[in-house]
Amino acid sequence: MVYTVQKLKVNYKTLEEFKQFREYGLQELSMLEDLQSNIIDNDSESPFYGIYYGDTLVARMSLYTVNAKFDQYFEPPNDYLELWKLEVLPGFQKKGLGTALVEFAKSFNMPIKTNPRVNSHEFWTKQGFAPVQYDTKRDLGENPLIWTPKGVTEHTQ
Known part of the structure; x- marks a missing residue:
């Protein structure tokens, strides 16, 4: 089955939809505070992407662009x-939705970094992600995984 990934709007409806996800937390709460203090158009830049089944948001992710001057992972x-x-x-797991989101992120043809949750390492490995190969760079005590498009290599110093 082919899934369509959509950019999610920054609005109260999206925040309500996020409440059904287990990892609903601080990022969404800070968005809610921003929304309450400002009138934000539906056209505001959103880092959130999702897949709907009918009218229900069933899969989501956020993608943030990090400037090269902060890059500690790629060379x-x-x-x-x-x-x-x-x-x-x-109810929608193991149907290719997570893979569809990752493939969408890869379509930007930029290196990708993620910090996997517990018990998700196998999923990321299947998606072509690999651990950072040196032990001097860690994200807040976590072990980041990276994916690189052709022509980009991991930073190894």
């Missing part, structure tokens, strides 16, 4: 995507 330093909060609702 030469590149702008890269940081993929967070990839989650598929329980």
Whole structure:
């Protein structure tokens, strides 16, 4: 089955939809505070992408672009995507939705970094992600995984 990934609007409806996800948390709450303090058009830049089944948001992720000057993972330093909060609702897991979201992120043809949740390492490995190969760079005590498009190599110093 082919799934269509959509950019999610920054609005109250999206925040309500996020409440059904297990990893609903601080990022969404900070968005809610921003929404309450500002009138935000539906055209505001959103880092969130999702897949709907009918009218129900069943899978989502956030993608943030990180400037090359902050790159500690790729050589030469590149702008890269940081993929967070990839989650598929329980009744929709194991149907290719997570893979569809990752393939969408890869379609930007930029390096990608993620910090996998517990018990998701096998999923990321199947998607072509690999651990950072040196132990001096860690993200807040986590072990980041990276994916690189052809022509980009991992930073190894």
